[in-house]
Amino acid sequence: MSATQTVTQTQDSVPQTTLHLRPQSGEQKDQEASQEYRYAHLLPAFDTSEHYEPLTPFEHVDPGHRALNHDNPRAFLDNATSVVELTPNLGSEVHGVDLLSLDSNGRDQLALEVARRGLVVFRDQHAFIDAGPESYLEWGRYFGRLHVHPTSGHPQNYPELHLVYRDQNSTFNFEREESITSSLWHSDVSYELQPPGLTTFFLLSQPTTGGDTLFTSQVSTLKKLSPQFVAFLRTLKAVHSGVEQAEFSRSGRRGGIVRREPVEHVHPLIRRHPVTGEEAIYVNRQFTRRIVGLKREESETLLKFLYDHIDKAVDLQARLKWAPGTIAIWDNRITAHSAIVDYGQSKERRHGARITPQAERPIPALDGLDLSA
Numbered sequence: 001m002s003a004t005q006t007v008t009q010t011q012d013s014v015p016q017t018t019l020h021l022r023p024q025s026g027e028q029k030d031q032e033a034s035q036e037y038r039y040a041h042l043l044p045a046f047d048t049s050e051h052y053e054p055l056t057p058f059e060h061v062d063p064g065h066r067a068l069n070h071d072n073p074r075a076f077l078d079n080a081t082s083v084v085e086l087t088p089n090l091g092s093e094v095h096g097v098d099l100l101s102l103d104s105n106g107r108d109q110l111a112l113e114v115a116r117r118g119l120v121v122f123r124d125q126h127a128f129i130d131a132g133p134e135s136y137l138e139w140g141r142y143f144g145r146l147h148v149h150p151t152s153g154h155p156q157n158y159p160e161l162h163l164v165y166r167d168q169n170s171t172f173n174f175e176r177e178e179s180i181t182s183s184l185w186h187s188d189v190s191y192e193l194q195p196p197g198l199t200t201f202f203l204l205s206q207p208t209t210g211g212d213t214l215f216t217s218q219v220s221t222l223k224k225l226s227p228q229f230v231a232f233l234r235t236l237k238a239v240h241s242g243v244e245q246a247e248f249s250r251s252g253r254r255g256g257i258v259r260r261e262p263v264e265h266v267h268p269l270i271r272r273h274p275v276t277g278e279e280a281i282y283v284n285r286q287f288t289r290r291i292v293g294l295k296r297e298e299s300e301t302l303l304k305f306l307y308d309h310i311d312k313a314v315d316l317q318a319r320l321k322w323a324p325g326t327i328a329i330w331d332n333r334i335t336a337h338s339a340i341v342d343y344g345q346s347k348e349r350r351h352g353a354r355i356t357p358q359a360e361r362p363i364p365a366l367d368g369l370d371l372s373a
């Protein structure tokens with residue numbers, strides 16, 4: 001067993017998998033397969049010597065701000081062959097725009113469009129995907145400081161790239177054993193002091209069918225609630241925790257790596273987008289643990305109500321069916337998403353990469369809300 005291993009993992013951060021070290025013959029088979037695999041250089045690695053200091057605060061300047069002053073903030077879509085709204089509340093699908101060709105104005109406009117639509121899907125982005133990891137980093141850094149995930153696999157020497165991966169040799173159980181569904185709505189790494197904003201994700205390999213991704217608008221889920229109730233929610237803040245995720249890795253699963261000690265942070269229950277000013281629900285079943293100041297039963301009941309609301313609001317959701325060359329860009333501040341693990345029996349490879357710039361510390365919708373615990 002070497003210090004660096006390739007293992008499987010889930011769409012995102014919740015522990016859903018068990019690491020099984022393969023026998024030598026299996027490793028040899030993997031290596032042979034990797035030599036033939038076009039994206040072998042982007043396979044996930046777990047280096048046990050990796051360790052990072054705690055993240056430090058930084059000032060985030062959102063590129064979308066600049067686009068507010070453009071004559072046409074949607075000019076980057078002028079050459080699109082089609083722009084289709086996936087649903088009234090969330091998501092657009094774009095054909096005919098090469099993301100690699102966007103200059104700084106185009107990228108600023110993209111950030112604003114993603115903030116407004118929550119999710120923008122770009123098809124036929126083979127040039128972007130094949131441009132490789134240095135290009136991914138350059139892309140992501142334009143939008144913010146790149147996040148290094150504390151526990152997931154990344155390509156060798158590229159800790160800023162978060163990977164999802166499974167293949168035929170992996171002894172990986174995609175279903176959470178005690179759950180009847182794989183759906184788990186979340187906003188990525190919301191336990192960080194400055195969670196992600198504009199997030200780019202694409203698949204390098206995908207099963208023939210299955211493995212779609214669900215998205216929902218947390219602006220829209222908030223708008224469904226009564227003004228009186230929203231006024232109360234605006235006064236609340238919640239603890240988001242990375243402890244459980246880290247403990248799962250420490251138990252030897254999911255690569256067994258904890259690169260950075262887990263953190264917990266308090267965020268407003270309702271946050272305001274820095275560019276659009278829109279308010280959005282900011283709690284999720286994966287990382288939110290309790291509402292500060294409420295009794296335990298009150299906190300659990302209120303969070304369960306909100307999670308159930310988010311789960312059931314299919315009129316606010318979009319389902320992305322991946323195709324080769326597809327890139328999804330979403331705004332983690334105002335959306336939630338869930339993997340769909342319906343391909344557990346498939347022997348096909350599913351391999352994806354996420355570029356995850358951090359954004360501002362969540363801004364309370366209620367001015368002056370004290371965010372100390």
Ligand SMILES: [Fe+2]
Nearest residue numbers: 011012013188
């Ligand atoms: Fe995620």
